[in-house]
Amino acid sequence: MATILQVLPALESGGVERGTLEMARAIQDAGERSLVMSGGGSMAPSLEAEGSQHFTWPVGKKSLRSLRLVRPLRNFIREQEVDLVHVRSRVPAWIVWRALQGMPRTERPALVTTFHGFYSPGRYSSIMTRGDRVIAVSTSISAYIQKHFPACPTERIRVIHRGVDPSEFPYGHKPGxxxxxxxxxxxxxxxxxxxxxxxxxxxxxxxxxxxxxxxxxxxxxxxxxxxxxxxxxxxxxxxxxxxxxxxxxxxxxxxxxxxxxxxxxxxxxxxxxxxxxxxxxxxxxxxxxxxxxxxxxxxxxxxxxxxxxxxxxxxxxxxxxxxxxxxxxxxxxxxxxxxGSAPRPAHLRGFTLDEMQGQTLDVYRELL
Missing domain, CATH: 3.40.50.2000 (Glycogen Phosphorylase B;)
Known part of the structure; x- marks a missing residue:
């Protein structure tokens, strides 16, 4: 059983947060151990109710004081025997990366980063290119990475579109x-x-x-x-x-x-x-x-x-x-x-939650 840690600033609301819960579910369904670290928020109880462990750390604060978390995080990773860390935001990524750099390569877990947006070019955002795999949430984001962060090897980048669950948004749904x-x-x-x-x-x-x-x-x-x-x-x-x-x-x-x-x-x-x-x-x-x-x-x-x-x-x-x-x-x-008559979209082809979860698990497996 592999232990996978996802790290993000908070669990209040939004696409990044929802994607974290969706992947936590998939990790457990795949028989692996799911850990999430964030500053907490309204979505944390749902995460824990579904079986993941949540650890409340102030990893999203944009302050040099956040670097004080580097050594405690390194100890946490060792104690929890983390095999892979998935980071989804720049401040947590810097903390995680510095923690991993202080570990021998033989002990260091794999690192996955996700580009969830068009991050401003520069050193601060470049941390998101330092994963062993870099997930881009669209082809547009992949092209943006290659243009503005040319030091990131293209073979590390994986395009994985976010997806929706057709059972949650069923075709032809009619409210009561x-x-x-x-x-x-x-x-x-x-x-x-x-x-x-x-x-x-x-x-x-x-x-x-x-x-x-x-x-x-x-x-x-x-x-x-x-x-x-x-x-x-x-x-x-x-x-x-x-x-x-x-x-x-x-x-x-x-x-x-x-x-x-x-x-x-x-x-x-x-x-x-x-x-x-x-x-x-x-x-x-x-x-x-x-x-x-x-x-x-x-x-x-x-x-x-x-x-x-x-x-x-x-x-x-x-x-x-x-x-x-x-x-x-x-x-x-x-x-x-x-x-006239409005055309109707066909039933969803691609862009599904199952595909997003499966493709992300495949990235994890590449590294594990």
Whole structure:
């Protein structure tokens, strides 16, 4: 039985955290021992309930004081007889790497790193290229590594797309009647009879909420029966941007045509009820889980053609691809679909959770 340790800053929420739990599950299903080290968070109890051991260490703090953890971590690795460490963020990666450098090669566990984003070029981010294997979550990320971190040998890089569980996001899913009734009670009365156009994503400028307002403005001016849904939470430092988006909605007279839903735990149901789900990120996303979840549900997606989302769309639903930062083309596409019939994505081919877990376990096996 191999002991595999995953290290990340915290276990609050997000794609990195969810991926850690998914791999912890796969490690145990493969008969190996799963350890996770993080600063803790709301997802830690779920992790432990599923059988992994969690160790709360402040490994995500961006401070030179974090280097004090190097020696204790080295001792921890020895005591727990860790065979492989998988790191998913830069600060933990530096701590882990320094801990491993102080060990004889014969005692040193294998190191896997995952590039979850377009990390800024430079020495600080280069730590993510020092794994014995470097996982890129999309082909776009792999190309980025090779361009900006040329010292990383290409033979170390493995492209493993993040995946969704089709049983969690089943094709053709329909929410229950009680949920539907309760949901429409929170929207303007006319929304019940209109095509719902949904933009999921946290409220931040690069996610494209202002482009979404332009899309909705164009559709309403064409007298199309649509209602927009903005779904996502706002961090305190993004409140000024939220106010800017709300002001734009007001100036365009769209208050009754766009509902602001905030952070939701029922996004699956919302997307399942949507005529179309939009991905309007103005910068390339490393992967883009939400658009893939919508495709798994069988909902049409319109997305800017760049980054990991562009890769998904090219493979699964090319009908929904438009050039980046062209919201008017999104409005044209929705208009065409409303006047004719919207195409439906095929059942998910690739990009599944099982494939992501299996391919990551294969990387572990290469090193073990």
């Amino acid at each position: 009647d009680d949920w539907i009734e309760g949901f429409f009670q929170t929207l303007p009365a006319h929304a019940r009879d209109r095509a719902l156009i949904t933009l999921p994503g946290r409220i931040t400028r690069w996610k494209g909420q202002l482009d979404f307002v332009k899309v909705m403005d164009s559709l309403i001016k064409r007298n199309l029966h649509v209602h927009g849904l903005v779904v996502g939470g706002t961090e305190r430092r993004r409140q000024r941007y939220e106010a800017e988006v709300r002001q734009e909605i007001q100036e365009r007279g769209l208050e009754s045509h766009i509902s602001w839903l905030g952070q939701r735990s029922d996004l699956r149901e919302i997307m399942a009820m949507s005529f179309a789900v939009l991905s309007l990120s103005r910068e390339p996303e490393a992967f883009g889980r939400v658009s893939l979840e919508a495709l798994s549900l069988g909902r049409p997606v319109i997305a800017y053609d760049h980054g990991g989302v562009g890769e998904q769309m090219a493979a699964l639903f090319g009908e929904g691809t438009i050039p980046p930062c062209r919201p008017e083309l999104a409005a044209d596409r929705i208009s065409d679909w409303l006047k």
